[in-house]
Amino acid sequence: MKLSTVLLSSAALLVAGAAYAADLPAKKAAPAAAPTGCAALGAGYIAIPGGDTCLKISGYVRANDTFASNVVRPTASSTSLGGAYGLKFEAAQNSDVGVIKSTIFIENNTTTYANVSFAGLTAGRFDVPFNIGGGYNHTGDNMQNQAGGLMYSAPLGGTTVSLAAMSSEDNNAAGVASRPDLVAFTDTKAGAFGLNLGVASHEVAVANGTAQGVAALAKVSYDAGVASLMGYAAYANGASKYLYDGSLRPVGLNDSDATASNLSTGSFYAGEVDVPVGKNDSIGLYGENLKITQNAASYSLTQYSVSLKHTVAKGLWVRPEIYQDNENGTISNGAYLRIERDF
Numbered sequence: 001m002k003l004s005t006v007l008l009s010s011a012a013l014l015v016a017g018a019a020y021a022a023d024l025p026a027k028k029a030a031p032a033a034a035p036t037g038c039a040a041l042g043a044g045y046i047a048i049p050g051g052d053t054c055l056k057i058s059g060y061v062r063a064n065d066t067f068a069s070n071v072v073r074p075t076a077s078s079t080s081l082g083g084a085y086g087l088k089f090e091a092a093q094n095s096d097v098g099v100i101k102s103t104i105f106i107e108n109n110t111t112t113y114a115n116v117s118f119a120g121l122t123a124g125r126f127d128v129p130f131n132i133g134g135g136y137n138h139t140g141d142n143m144q145n146q147a148g149g150l151m152y153s154a155p156l157g158g159t160t161v162s163l164a165a166m167s168s169e170d171n172n173a174a175g176v177a178s179r180p181d182l183v184a185f186t187d188t189k190a191g192a193f194g195l196n197l198g199v200a201s202h203e204v205a206v207a208n209g210t211a212q213g214v215a216a217l218a219k220v221s222y223d224a225g226v227a228s229l230m231g232y233a234a235y236a237n238g239a240s241k242y243l244y245d246g247s248l249r250p251v252g253l254n255d256s257d258a259t260a261s262n263l264s265t266g267s268f269y270a271g272e273v274d275v276p277v278g279k280n281d282s283i284g285l286y287g288e289n290l291k292i293t294q295n296a297a298s299y300s301l302t303q304y305s306v307s308l309k310h311t312v313a314k315g316l317w318v319r320p321e322i323y324q325d326n327e328n329g330t331i332s333n334g335a336y337l338r339i340e341r342d343f
Contacts, residue, residue, distance in 0.1 A: 038092070044058065045090075045092065052093050052094070054093065056089075056091075056092075057090075058342075058343060059085065059086045059343060060086050060340055061083070061085045061340070061341050062084050062341070063081075063082075063337070063338065063339040063340075064080075064083065064084060064336075064338055065080070066080040066335070067334050069332050070331065070332040070333075084108055087105070088105045089103070089104045089105075098119050099118065100116070100117075100118045102116045102117075112125075112146055113126050113127065121151070122151045124148065125147065126149070126151060127146055128146060128166065130185070130198055130200065130215070130242050131146075132196050132219050147167050148166065149165050149166035150164065151183075158189055159187065159188040159189075160187045160188075161185070161186050162183075162184070162185040162186070162187070163183070163184055164182070164183040165181070166180055166183060167180055175205030176205055177203040177204065178210065181200055181201060181202045181239075182200065182201040184198065184199050185197070185198040186198070192223040193220075194220070194221040195221075196218065197217070199216050200214065200215040201213070202239035202242075202255070204238045204256045207257075207258055207261050208261060211261060213236070213237060213238025213239035214237055214238070214239055215242035215243075216234065216235050216236075217232070218232070218234075219231070219232045219233075220232075226276070227276075229271075230271065231270075232269065232270040232271070233267075233269050233270075234267065234268040235266070235267050235268075236264075236266045236267075237263055237266075238264060239255065240266050243266045253294045254294060257295055260295075262294075264292055266290070266291060266292035267289075267290075269288065269289045270288035271287050280312075281308060281311070284307040284309065286303075286307070287303065289301070290302075300326075301325065301327050303324070303325050303326075304324050306322055306323075307321035307322075308321075316340070316341050316342075317339075318339050318340075319337070319338045320335065320337050321335065321336040322334070
């Protein structure tokens, strides 16, 4: 056989082999490991592939619609239609000091809180321990919610004891506080019975230096099966931030005056009853009373509401509410509707 014939035959075989190989399916890469659960950390956590961190994502999306009487027209509208959302990220991992957890909670493009916790210590911005009032949608939303600081919690039998140093939100006419608020708080669970007790020390800037503001609270709850009940009481002297949210404070009322250094006094009382009706519904009754005095100035707010919560599906519920407000003697009636999807 001539050499040229051999070379041509070999070239033809190489071309045919290459064409056949091109027709073969490419070898697929190994699939990425699917996320797995982190049972030791509780429901909802998944392991992030390639590391030892577990992540939990939760939150809510809601519609808030309100109608109120006795508004001043035409400068105010009797209706308010809107929505809100919250998105929480919780990352946790085991370590030599136990579980290290980082939490970020974003609501309506604002960071509500962000903190890291381990071995009972929480540092950053977190829920204020005093924020234990009840309430539904329109009512009960006036408590101080979050603050930055350091908090240590430890279980003692059926009671959890928390000690915290929190950023001081001032409400005075003379200046600002020079130290953080100091808070002690207990949370006791005994079957269907619950008890919360707390005290807070709040420094108040006054005309001649500083004064000592204090607050105390108590909450009792009981789940009787056919109904759950809650009673709440708080008292403050020069520490009104523990009675209601700072963004709702009446203009002109301070923890102290600018001259005589007299501290304000205030109280907050609330009661709540929830009665299950069938499988997916519950009826709620709620009432609260807030009163603050500062020298000759005073502020009072009484709210009552009745609501019906209907669970449409898992994580989806609707709660219409009718309410009455009495703010410094001015009565307003209204209706509130919340449609919320929790995930």
